[in-house]
Amino acid sequence: MTTTAPTPDTDTLTADERTFLQRLRRTPLRDLLRGRVSGALDYRQVIDAADLPDSVAAVIHRVAGRRGLTRWERVDVARELIAHFADGLDAGADPDELVAVFGDVDAAAKLIVRAKRRGRSWPYKLIARGAQAFGVLVLLYIVAIGYYAMGEPKIAVNYVAKLNAPLQGVPADQLAWPEYRKAFLAWSDYRDAEAGKYDDSNATFDQALSAKPGDEHWDAAMAMVERNARVIELLRHASTRDRYGYVMRGDGVSPEDHELWPDKDVATGEDHSMLIEVLLNDIMPMRNASNLLRLDALRAARAGDGRTVALDVETILNMVRHVSEPSILICDLVGMAMCDQALGVVSDTLQRTPEVLSDDQLRRLAHVISDRARVEIDMTGERMMFYDIIQRMYTDNGHGDGHLTPKAMQMMALVDALGATQDGPRGPYITATAAMPLANMVVASRRDMVDKYEQLMGQTESMIRRPLWETIDDADPIDAYVDANHSTLERARYALIWVLIPALSVLDRAEETAIGRTDGVLVGIAMEIYHRREHAWPASLDQLTPTLLPGVPRDRFTGRPLLYRLVDGMPVVYSVGADRDDDGGAAPADTPENREQFGDRLDQWASPRELNRNEPVDGDWVLWHAKP
């Protein structure tokens, strides 16, 4: 059995027994400023010092110690009652008689508290009310923390599985990825580069892959092509499969892929990763392979091997179809970049060694390019990523609404919203929980967030689906919204959207550039065939239709037919470019001033949206021109 030592009651302690801290708390500021810890606001000390009979002192203790009085008021009441009783004692009254005459002590104490409260100054009352209101707010905030802390996100949809679902049931012999994997496993250069062991004193792996005919790394590139003839064969074979078949995971790579990427974790079973965490390991090797084929095609063109040129171009375009098969924007953008490599090969061959391609090969290329070189931007995956994040950040009330959960604050680190880094969680869970009520006041509810996303995404998609000439003067919906809502609070309200919604200026430039480049190459092929037949260039592009072209492609900036003229006897096919001004087929001048303002966009174009409404560069967008 244990016993507990009695706790000292401060009411019964003498002034000497009270701790320094207790006296410090009851010392007026003016005494403290004088360096005295007087404890003058301790009514008990005042009563003790009066040295009254115990029965009298007890009455004063009960009245002055009544809850509801300030320290000043306690001392004031105590002093007045001390004086009163002392006067009575001085007059010869008996202490017990004085106590009896005093009346009902508790009633007196209650009335005194009420009267003292009534007599307080209005600034005091204001501050007291303010403090009470603050206290209530703090209490409500704590209750709100409890409410929000109890909210758990409900992960209703496995978006990683949903994204991979189209591959379910596709026969294995129709899937290309296992064949691509064989090619990449056979590509020792790629695997050495991945492992940091690529060893070529003339060029790095990337330098060799991006080499152009005649530049310093060209020989290294050709050497790489020669040693990887087998890889190219495997790529060609893989590209003929109907479906791509790369299974995306966020928790690692499949056991089959582990040999290719031994540094990655092996993952099996259902993947519960966030869609935004999905590892697109395949993209870089596919792009590198596309470059290898580009180099092979350029080599073949110089060697007079038109068949290989056509085969490599077709292989790249098949790979474009594969790599952009998943409904993820980044895959589409990579597909467009690979497409540009194929178009570059054709354009280069037409300009330098057109004779290596037979008429049949040219017609075949035109058919393949018009069929496969169009990558349409698909926002399905972007939407999935958004909804996946929403379901992991918000609760779900079953009616499309909900509030942020503490996990949301930590997840912000992943989506890099509100200035967080991607290095790790945004902060401890407890901090995130404490911030919940405030965050829910600032950040939009689930329904508001989804509605705003759909509104802005819908506008963005609508603009992407329309040709550039119809939308070029319209502002990016995101920019327009931000411009119309200057308040930081309003911007913070939808911070998640600003991070997750793709920038229209990037999308329309990527897509429209791809369309323009494709149109240019198709006109170039038609022009070459016409030239072979007529031994002269056409007087106008209309002469190419309908036998060599179904119609003259439209200028992406104006909607009118592409412009065409002969410069020094050689044809130039062009768009008026971003400035929408016909400069006679002259590309923007490669001056330091233009370079400073427009960077490496000189040979392409930059939309007014992308330039933040600055004047676009002066000059035309040359889509194809023949060389003497």
Next chain:
Amino acid sequence: MRIERELMRGAGPMAVMKLLERGEMYGYELVEALSKQTDGVLAMGQSTLYPMLYNLEAKKLIASRVDETGPRPRKYYRLTAAGKKRLAQDTEQWRALMTAMACLGVTDPASAEGAPA
């Protein structure tokens, strides 16, 4: 004779203000004066007096000061201008009340005339 609480609630403050009309007084003095000058009829314990004083002070009808020159600090109360005005009004009302009571034979008409001025 002790006055009922309800009656005392109206009469007490007026009696205190009337005493303070003559000059400032401290608590014990007030208790003694009320007891002696009313033959104990308006005698009130401190449990009644001090809440009443604090109430009157809160209403700005009386004001206080602490005199620390004596053997012990003492709080003196005095009537304010607002207190004087209220005292005059209350006196008028009491006089009317006493007259009315006299008409009903509750009080002696002579005592009604002798109501505080």
